[in-house]
Amino acid sequence: MKVFLLSFNNKVQIEAARILKDKGVDIVYWTGARSEFDRVKKERAKFPNTIFHNTYDAARGEAPQDVDTTNFEVPISLIREMHDIESIVLTMMNAIDFTNVPLNKKKHLYYEYVTYWYNVLKQYKPDALLYPDIPHMAHNYVIFALAKRMGIKTIMYTDARRVPDRLLFFEDFHNYKELEESYKEAQKHNVRLGDLAPDIQAFYKNQTDSSKDSTPPMTQKSFFETRKKDTQIIPAFSSLLKNIRKGTVGVITKKYLKNLKDTKQMASLEKLEMSGFAQRRMFQKWEKLRKVFIDEYKSLQKKPDLSLNYVYVPLHVQPERSTSAEGRGIYHDQQLMIKVLSQALPKGWKIYVKEHIPQWLAIRAHLGRYPGYYESIAGLPNVEIIPAESQTFSLIENAKAVATVTGSAAWEALLRGVPALIFGDIFFSLCDGAYKIETEKDAKVALEDIENGKTPDSQKMLQFLYAIQESTVIGHDKHKFNKTREIDDKENASIIASGYYDMLTRT
Structure with missing residues (x-):
């Protein structure tokens, strides 16, 4: 069984690779960066036939020495066929554009990505591509898109979005078919709170207790x-x-x-x-740019009236994978999302938009906002910008609905019985009370439902949590922010390797 490892960088991921190798998995190609990856490249004893490719080189379209690109075919028909991917990839490139690369050069780099990785996949014929996250670096997303067109399995995992110590493995973040099947099975049974594992019960109780601040660690200001x-x-x-x-x-x-x-x-x-x-x-220098955005925002903000009918829209930190790649391309643009909502809004309702304070603290924040960004949002009909310090859980509990691309606020809303409009691809969009929005018509239908009193069904929420329980493994993702138990790196690597192996051998 031949696999590519894509962006396997840290010691847990590298140990997982060693375990997979011991299980008989042939690691044909491996991209990574940083000191741990460089150490494996130098040792090579464990992986003598593996092609190692530095992620930073891959991002620049540079091939490793072990790959001869002389006779690589330029797949013009495929490039034309993948025109829908081009815009997504160009957006992803912005996240690491620190030298103001011209647009035409970025477009050419995209064509280089398609050409190189199409030929590499065709030449080495992997059975699967393994990612330790949802692919959101530009070249990684191109590889993912090519694999889907070429019938190559992709396997990745992510944390179960704030459910502590749970990892969700899946093939495609656009549909989460594994979780969907588990949810369908769970809906055949009457699930009670006591049927859930203790950690899932604790998560549910914590999220539904309005007296607690359940803000995820990675999104807290601190x-x-x-x-x-x-x-x-x-x-x-x-x-x-x-x-x-x-x-x-x-x-x-x-x-x-x-x-x-x-x-x-x-x-x-x-x-x-x-x-x-x-x-x-x-x-x-970037910090000075962020201060311009903060001043603009504060000049527009108004105190929200929570007694009104409103849709709460918490903005995403950008650039991040939550909008690019999970935003389905066009909804990387949160202004577009808000415009769609504004046009579909029931009469007399408002939209309250709140910036995520970490947007002003993250190092690359200037890549996600620009002068006039907030002014364009505030200028939309029935849209108000509210103080970024506003308490998010009060806003959720008093809202008619929460709207976001893939943000955790929608998940928190659903757990509290508040409907959510979701414009991107995220696993909890499968849950009852979540409306997947692609068009203005979708938004109108959803908001009409909500205006007529439709709310998430509490039994279906318990069934969904049971499906998460059955579809996840206990382990930590690369950040380890969302943990309630200690798992040492060796055990965690074994858990991750087993998750991959189970998916690889699943028929």
Whole structure:
């Protein structure tokens, strides 16, 4: 059984690769980056016949030395056939465009991606492609799209969106057919809360308790504030004082100065190597851009009246996979989503739009907003921008509906019995009370239903949670943000390898 490993970078993923190899899986091609991946490349003893390809090189369209591209066919017909993918990929490229690459050069790079990966897939004939996440780097998405057209299985996993310590394995994030089948089976039975595993019960109770703040760790302001150190050239006084007390100031200072001096390669569409000092200077410039967006937003915000009929729209942090790739291409543009809602809105209703504070704290935030962004939203009929500090759970509980591309607020709403309009591809769009929106007509039908009193069925929610329980494995994703139990890296790698292997051998 031959596989490609795509973006396997960290030690857990690499250990999972070793376990798969021991199970007889032939790892033909492997993309990755960073120190752990580089170490495996140098050792190579375990994977003597594997082609290793640095992710940063792949992002720039550069082939590894082991692959001869001299006679690679340019698949013109396929490029024409995949025109719908081109726009999605160009959007994804923005996430790592740190040198203002011209549009025509990006388009050419996209054609290079299609040409290279089509020929590699045709030449090495893998049985499956394994991803440790939903593919959202531009070249990874092209490989995924090609695999679908060429009949090659794809397997990936993600955390079960805030259900702690649960990993969901699936073949295609556009449909989640494995979970859908499990949900259909669960609906044949009357599921009670006591039928759920203790961790799923705890999750459900936590999410439905209005007195608790269930904000996911990765989206909390405190998480992004810790990233501020990446922009600092001079360490914070508190950090310096802490190291003086510990007697480690000399060692830390030496290490810090080395980091400022050392040159590192960045994930970028063009080759970009920068010293730590130059990186921090660049990040500081980006921080100034973010302040422009904040001022614009605050000049437009109004306090929401929660007694009115309204649809709550919490914006996504961008650039992120939650809108690109999961936004079905066009709904990467959240302004377009809000415009569709505005045109479908029942008479007398409002739309409350709230920015996600981490958008103003994330390092690449300037790639997801631009001057005039919030003004264009505020100018739409019946749309109001509300303070970003507004309490999201009060907004959810008083809303007629929550609308988002794939955001967790929709999942939280459904758990609380509030309908959700979902414009992207996410597993909880299968749940009762969730409306998948592609067109203005879809939005009108959904909002008419909601205006007439349609809400999620609590029994179907328990059935859906049971389906999640049956379709997931206990483990941590690469971030480990959403965990309630300790799982060491070796055990976690074994869990992940087993998840892949089960999917590989499933008929």
